[in-house]
Amino acid sequence: MSANSLIAARRRDALAAYLFLAPFGLIYITFLVYPLFKGLWISLHDWELAGSYREYIGFLNYEDLWTDTIFWKAVGNTLTFVAMTVPTMTALALVLALAVFGQGRLKGVLRSIFFMSSVFSVSVVTLVWSMVLSADNGLLVPFFHFIGMKPVNFLGHPTLAMPSIALTTLWWGVGLPMALFLAALSQIPGELYEAAELDHASRFTVLRRITLPSIRHTVLLVLVLQIVGQFQIFGQAHLMTQGGPANRTRTLVQYIYETSFRDWQVGYATAMSFGLFLLMLGFTMLQLWLGRKGDE
Amino acid sequence: MASARTSGLRRVTDLLILGATVAFAILWLLPVIWVVAMSLKPNAELMRSTAGFLPVPFTLDNYIGLLKLDTVPRWLMHSLIVSVTMTCLVLVVSSMAGYAFARLEFPFKKTLFLLMVAGLMVPEQAVFIPLHTMVSGWGLHNTHFALVMPRVAVPIGVFLMMQFFRSVPKELEEAAAIDHASRLTIFLKIMLPLSVPAVTTLGLFTFIFAWNDFLWPLVSATKADMYTVTVGLASIQSNFAFSEGLGAVMASAVFASLPIVLLFLIFQRFIVAGVAMSAGK
Numbered sequence: 001m002s003a004n005s006l007i008a009a010r011r012r013d014a015l016a017a018y019l020f021l022a023p024f025g026l027i028y029i030t031f032l033v034y035p036l037f038k039g040l041w042i043s044l045h046d047w048e049l050a051g052s053y054r055e056y057i058g059f060l061n062y063e064d065l066w067t068d069t070i071f072w073k074a075v076g077n078t079l080t081f082v083a084m085t086v087p088t089m090t091a092l093a094l095v096l097a098l099a100v101f102g103q104g105r106l107k108g109v110l111r112s113i114f115f116m117s118s119v120f121s122v123s124v125v126t127l128v129w130s131m132v133l134s135a136d137n138g139l140l141v142p143f144f145h146f147i148g149m150k151p152v153n154f155l156g157h158p159t160l161a162m163p164s165i166a167l168t169t170l171w172w173g174v175g176l177p178m179a180l181f182l183a184a185l186s187q188i189p190g191e192l193y194e195a196a197e198l199d200h201a202s203r204f205t206v207l208r209r210i211t212l213p214s215i216r217h218t219v220l221l222v223l224v225l226q227i228v229g230q231f232q233i234f235g236q237a238h239l240m241t242q243g244g245p246a247n248r249t250r251t252l253v254q255y256i257y258e259t260s261f262r263d264w265q266v267g268y269a270t271a272m273s274f275g276l277f278l279l280m281l282g283f284t285m286l287q288l289w290l291g292r293k294g295d296e
Numbered sequence: 297m298a299s300a301r302t303s304g305l306r307r308v309t310d311l312l313i314l315g316a317t318v319a320f321a322i323l324w325l326l327p328v329i330w331v332v333a334m335s336l337k338p339n340a341e342l343m344r345s346t347a348g349f350l351p352v353p354f355t356l357d358n359y360i361g362l363l364k365l366d367t368v369p370r371w372l373m374h375s376l377i378v379s380v381t382m383t384c385l386v387l388v389v390s391s392m393a394g395y396a397f398a399r400l401e402f403p404f405k406k407t408l409f410l411l412m413v414a415g416l417m418v419p420e421q422a423v424f425i426p427l428h429t430m431v432s433g434w435g436l437h438n439t440h441f442a443l444v445m446p447r448v449a450v451p452i453g454v455f456l457m458m459q460f461f462r463s464v465p466k467e468l469e470e471a472a473a474i475d476h477a478s479r480l481t482i483f484l485k486i487m488l489p490l491s492v493p494a495v496t497t498l499g500l501f502t503f504i505f506a507w508n509d510f511l512w513p514l515v516s517a518t519k520a521d522m523y524t525v526t527v528g529l530a531s532i533q534s535n536f537a538f539s540e541g542l543g544a545v546m547a548s549a550v551f552a553s554l555p556i557v558l559l560f561l562i563f564q565r566f567i568v569a570g571v572a573m574s575a576g577k
Contacts, residue, residue, distance in 0.1 A: 010401070012479075013400050013401060013402065013479065014400075014401070014402040014403060016396075016400060016478075016479035016480070017396040017400035017401075017402035017405075018396075018402065020392045020393060020395055020396035020400070020479075020483070021392070021393050021396050021397075021408065023388065023389045023392060023393075024389040024390065024392065024393035024412075024449050024454060025393075025408075025449075027389065027445065027448045027449040028412070028415065028449035028451075030445075031427065031445060031446040031448070031449060032415055032418065032423060032446075032449060033415075034430075035423040035426040035427045035430060036418060036422065036423055036426070038426040038429070038430065039422065039423060039425060039426035042425070042426055042429065047429075049429075096317075099313060099314075099316075099317040100317060106314070106318075110317055110318065110321050111568075112561070112564055113321045113324060113325055114321065114324060115560075115564070115567075115568075116557065116560060117324070117328075119504055119508075119553075119556050119557060119559075119560045120508070120553055120556070120557075121507065121508035121510065121525075121526040121529070121552070121553070121556075122508065122510050122526070122530075123510065123526050123527070123529035123530040123533065124526075124529060124549050124552060124553050126530075126533065127331075127529060127532075127533050127545070127549050128327045128328065128331050128549065129327065130533065131327075131330075131331065131334075131346075131546075132327050132330070137342075137345075137346040137542075138346075139326070139327065139330055141346075141347070142347050171324070171327075176571065179567075179568050179571035180571055182568070183568075183571060203306070203309070228419070231419075232419055232420075232421060234421075234510070234511055235510050235511075235530070239530055239533060253421050253511070256421065256425075257511070257514075257515075260425050260428075261515055266425055266429065269425055270425050270426065273421050273422050273424075273425060274422060276419070276421055276422070277418070277419060277421070277422040280419060281417060284417070
């Protein structure tokens with residue numbers, strides 16, 4: 001092949017590449033990149049949802065955030081929720097993965113059962129669990145009657161509402177991290193276990209010395225994915241408690257949603273959503289940095 | 297002798313762990329069984345008591361009433377249209393872009409790739425409000441277009457397809473290149489037929505995501521006759537004075553979940569494989 005035809009072939013390839021990328025690129029720019037920058041612009045305005053009232057106010061929306069007590073309450077609630085769900089979800093996913101890992105039909109069925117609850121939509125999950133936890137006709141009502149207690153109104157209780165939402169989330173979300181752990185477990189070389197068997201290592205020693213160190217990257221991955229995912233909690237709180245009782249379960253995304261679509265303060269809500277974005281980014285970076293440090 | 301005893305002990309603990317897991321799995325399923333049972337009981341019975349995991353007395357009235365009502369079937373239809381369209385479009389744009397990143401050389405490849413990966417870091421909450429004002433400006437809320445288009449350019453989809461195409465042996469393509477086949481022909485005739493497993497996995501995940509999508513449809517499809525089934529069900533429960541009764545609410549939840557659960561049961565092999573793939577193995 002001559003040099004000229006090589007160059008021509010390269011050009012053709014480059015042209016083909018841009019054409020292959022074009023559909024994705026155009027949609028990506030229109031529906032992600034552009035709104036991101038437009039959001040920054042909106043957050044510098046006093047901007048109403050309907051109508052055309054728009055006034056440039058600089059960083060006033062961001063300054064207002066510092067003194068908005070409900071905003072900080074929502075940040076606190078979101079962090080509480082993350083603290084409640086992320087460690088328990090990761091631990092439960094790991095325990096379940098260890099329990100259902102391996103051959104056999106029964107284990108396959110068990111895997112499906114624990115994974116299945118994650119394919120339900122948020123409104124189905126909240127419907128099911130609002131019913132389960134209901135003090136009027138909930139699943140636990142007969143049990144409370146049996147022990148001679150008045151049924152507890154979990155979702156209306158100031159301290160029990162958030163743990164109830166966390167429990168619901170656990171049931172909904174454990175499938176994905178469990179599957180990640182299962183994938184990691186299947187990557188551990190069998191020789192490691194054979195050597196341990198020769199040494200008559202106990203089950204606990206094998207777990208601590210072989211299994212856990214081999215999947216520590218997956219543990220980190222699950223933690224990062226969970227933190228980022230749980231930070232975005234919205235549907236459960238919005239549908240199960242509407243943020244109550246007394247703002248105890250009002251989360252950040254819910255407050256953003258309400259500020260924008262109930263109170264129409266689009267500019268202020270957008271400023272908040274960038275706050276959330278930065279917070280999430282910060283946590284992800286921290287987690288990755290800690291993980292890298294742990295490896296050295 | 298000692299080792300025989302330990303292995304016997306080991307077998308016993310294995311069985312105990314398995315037994316505990318089975319018990320836990322049954323506990324895990326109880327809420328679902330309970331809801332299904334309620335959906336199959338007459339409302340009069342549910343007014344008296346909601347207890348019990350068996351549908352006695354049994355009735356299909358809740359489901360028949362649902363089909364007559366026309367709202368839930370309409371929501372299901374919207375969900376189906378949105379999910380199928382979104383899945384097809386995601387597959388087309390992701391496989392095309394994934395192929396370019398995996399197999400073609402072009403200027404600014406690294407920069408473009410980084411720009412795409414950066415999109416992974418942007419949560420939907422950071423853009424859903426400006427997106428809403430943008431779609432408002434076009435006057436396109438309460439349309440399928442508005443529900444589908446913002447969800448089509450998914451960086452993780454491109455990433456998955458790129459990973460897959462990279463694993464295809466280069467010789468397969470080179471043979472075709474010698475025959476002067478165009479890049480498009482190579483992509484359509486060689487690469488795509490090979491990528492059925494990856495396409496299936498990505499398609500399933502997109503479909504489940506689309507079906508369960510909540511925040512964006514909640515703010516974009518605000519008219520009750522444009523609700524997707526996920527938003528529709530949410531509207532039923534925030535308004536518990538649903539006139540059709542508890543049995544009907546439970547029946548709509550079961551009805552809405554049926555397509556996705558069936559899909560899961562048929563294709564769960566691919567879903568688990570997909571989780572492993574997205575973990576970057």
